[in-house]
Every structure is written in C-alpha cells, then in structure tokens.
Amino acid sequence: MIVAEHLTKRYGAKVAVDDVGFEVRPGLVTGFLGPNGAGKSTTMRMIVGLDRPDAGSVTVSGVPYRELRSPLTEVGALLDAKAWHPGRTAERHLLGLAATHGIGKDRVREVLEITGLESVARKRVGGFSLGMGQRLGIASALLGDPHTLILDEPVNGLDPEGVAWVRRLLRGLAAEGRAVLLSSHLMSEMAQVADRVVVLGKGRVLADQSIDEMLGVQGGPVVLVRGTGVDRLAHLLASDDVTTTQIAPDAVEVSGVPAPRIAEVAVGAGIGIEELAPRKATLEERYMALTSDAVEYRTEAVR
Numbered sequence: 545m546i547v548a549e550h551l552t553k554r555y556g557a558k559v560a561v562d563d564v565g566f567e568v569r570p571g572l573v574t575g576f577l578g579p580n581g582a583g584k585s586t587t588m589r590m591i592v593g594l595d596r597p598d599a600g601s602v603t604v605s606g607v608p609y610r611e612l613r614s615p616l617t618e619v620g621a622l623l624d625a626k627a628w629h630p631g632r633t634a635e636r637h638l639l640g641l642a643a644t645h646g647i648g649k650d651r652v653r654e655v656l657e658i659t660g661l662e663s664v665a666r667k668r669v670g671g672f673s674l675g676m677g678q679r680l681g682i683a684s685a686l687l688g689d690p691h692t693l694i695l696d697e698p699v700n701g702l703d704p705e706g707v708a709w710v711r712r713l714l715r716g717l718a719a720e721g722r723a724v725l726l727s728s729h730l731m732s733e734m735a736q737v738a739d740r741v742v743v744l745g746k747g748r749v750l751a752d753q754s755i756d757e758m759l760g761v762q763g764g765p766v767v768l769v770r771g772t773g774v775d776r777l778a779h780l781l782a783s784d785d786v787t788t789t790q791i792a793p794d795a796v797e798v799s800g801v802p803a804p805r806i807a808e809v810a811v812g813a814g815i816g817i818e819e820l821a822p823r824k825a826t827l828e829e830r831y832m833a834l835t836s837d838a839v840e841y842r843t844e845a846v847r
C-alpha cells in the first residue's frame with residue numbers, strides 16, 4: 545500500500561509535483577498516467593526515497609521508504625531499466641542483489657523462471673535487448689516477493705507477446721493481494737490492465753478514479769448525426785449542457801442530448817437524417833480531454 549499526501553517537489557522555480565495525494569491499494573493495479581513532464585517519475589522517485597519531498601509525505605506499508613527495515617521485501621521497483629553493470633550476467637546481477645538482502649539463491653532461480661530469462665541467465669546484460677532488460681528489471685523488482693510493486697513503463701520495448709505477459713503478471717500479482725502502481729503514457733494499455741487510474745498533469749492530480757468511473761463521467765454518450773443540414777443542429781439544440789462538434793461537412797457529434805430527442809428536433813426542422821449513432825466515448829478520448837490543458841510539449845499541426 546502506498547499513501548501520498550500533499551506531496552510537493554520543486555526544482556528551482558519549477559513545481560514538478562504540486563500537492564499530490566493518492567492511494568495505491570492492495571489487490572488493485574493502479575495506473576499512473578500523464579503527459580511528458582507531468583511529474584510521474586518525480587513522484588515515483590519520492591516513493592522509493594530517491595528524491596526528498598519539499599512538502600507532504602509518501603509512505604509504503606505505513607512508513608517512509610527510508611525507514612523500511614527490509615525495503616526489497618516491502619516494495620519492488622522498476623524505475624530505470626538500465627540500472628546494472630553491463631559486464632555482469634543476469635544471474636550475477638540478481639544474486640548480488642539477493643545477497644545484500646538475505647534472499648536465497650532459490651528465489652533468484654524462481655524470478656528468472658517467472659520472467660522467462662532462464663536461457664539467458666548466464667549472458668552478460670550489456671548485450672541484452674530492451675525487452676530482455678525490461679524482464680530483468682521486473683525480475684529484480686520481484687526478487688524480495690514484495691507487497692507493493694512500482695513499475696515505470698514496464699512494457700516499453702516488449703513485443704506483443706511480452707506485453708501480454710506483463711499484463712498477465714500484473715493482474716496475477718494484484719489478484720494475490722499486492723498493491724501495483726504502473727506508469728504509462730498509453731491509456732489504451734491501462735484500459736487492459738488497470739483497475740484505477742491516477743492522472744497527473746503539470747504536477748497536479750487531474751483524476752483519481754476507477755476505469756469504469758472514468759468512462760461513465762463527463763456528460764454521457766456522444767451521438768453521431770449524419771445527414772443533409774445537420775450543421776443546423778448546433779443552433780437548434782443550443783444550451784449550456786450541450787456540445788455540438790462538426791466532424792465532417794455532413795456530420796456532427798452531439799453530447800448532452802439523448803438520441804431520441806435529437807431525432808425529434810431534426811425531424812421537426814426538416815433535416816434529413818441518414819445516420820444517428822450513439823457511441824460511448826473511449827478511455828483515450830477521456831484522457832485526451834482531461835490532459836489537453838496540461839500538455840507541456842505540443843506538436844503543432846502542419847500547415
């Protein structure tokens with residue numbers, strides 16, 4: 545379990561993490577999302593004691609990371625996938641880590657097996673692909689059989705089979721009652737694995753909710769309306785709760801009005817409707833809407 549309260553970190557005048565509070569609960573995969581520079585890495589570094597907060601606090605299993613007696617058995621972290629000596633073999637790396645924490649060789653063999661690295665266990669990690677490196681990072685995080693796991697972009701560099709494997713692994717770890725914090729830029733990836741998401745933007749929490757809540761909030765379903773003269777709907781349906789967006793010369797998207805009411809208004813105004821299709825907003829759309837004001841580096845449209 546991780547609990548962050550009023551967590552704040554400044555770099556000079558820049559407030560990287562600004563009064564952030566959230567919980568990573570046992571038995572759940574909590575997704576940690578946000579655009580580049582949102583403060584995810586800084587927050588994760590503070591959780592594992594690599595950075596000190598300027599204000600607020602964050603605890604793992606009820607105490608600050610630095611006060612944990614046996615950190616590796618409480619929390620496993622994959623933050624920098626390249627944090628090892630390139631000349632060492634995967635097995636040596638894990639055995640070294642295990643020795644400093646009183647963890648036996650059997651557990652090293654187990655994590656090599658769990659992460660599918662047995663066949664390359666005696667190879668030097670300097671020659672590892674990005675995906676193999678990620679697996680070794682995950683093996684290191686699992687070594688102490690911890691209650692809490694923190695994984696920064698664990699699927700980065702993995703092929704589709706590897707991505708599916710990480711998903712199964714994380715779901716399994718949560719099902720065993722562990723608290724899992726998983727960061728990613730990809731909302732689509734989160735939808736497949738997370739129970740909840742904490743969305744950061746410009747150092748602040750923009751959303752902290754379950755995936756279902758995220759899909760259910762913000763104005764109900766969007767209705768696609770196609771036909772001749774549908775552009776007139778914006779005026780006909782105008783009210784504070786209604787948004788009408790023209791997406792093609794003959795099509796608009798309307799939110800805030802049920803489809804039958806749109807049909808009624810359109811028929812009354814003599815608009816010829818060819819298509820009227822309610823559709824659920826995707827998680828990706830919710831995420832983009834939430835973070836649109838918080839993107840630090842935006843790509844300008846090519847003119």
Ligand SMILES: Nc1ncnc2c1ncn2[C@@H]1O[C@H](COP(=O)(O)OP(=O)(O)OP(=O)(O)O)[C@@H](O)[C@H]1O
Nearest residue numbers: 555558559560578579580581582583584585586587
């Ligand atoms: N050591 C540092 N010195 C100065 N500024 C920093 C430092 N580390 C991070 N920052 C700034 O703090 C803000 C948050 O950065 P952070 O790396 O935590 O974001 P992030 O959400 O992890 O981004 P990304 O997805 O790109 O990894 C950014 O504006 C970044 O430039």
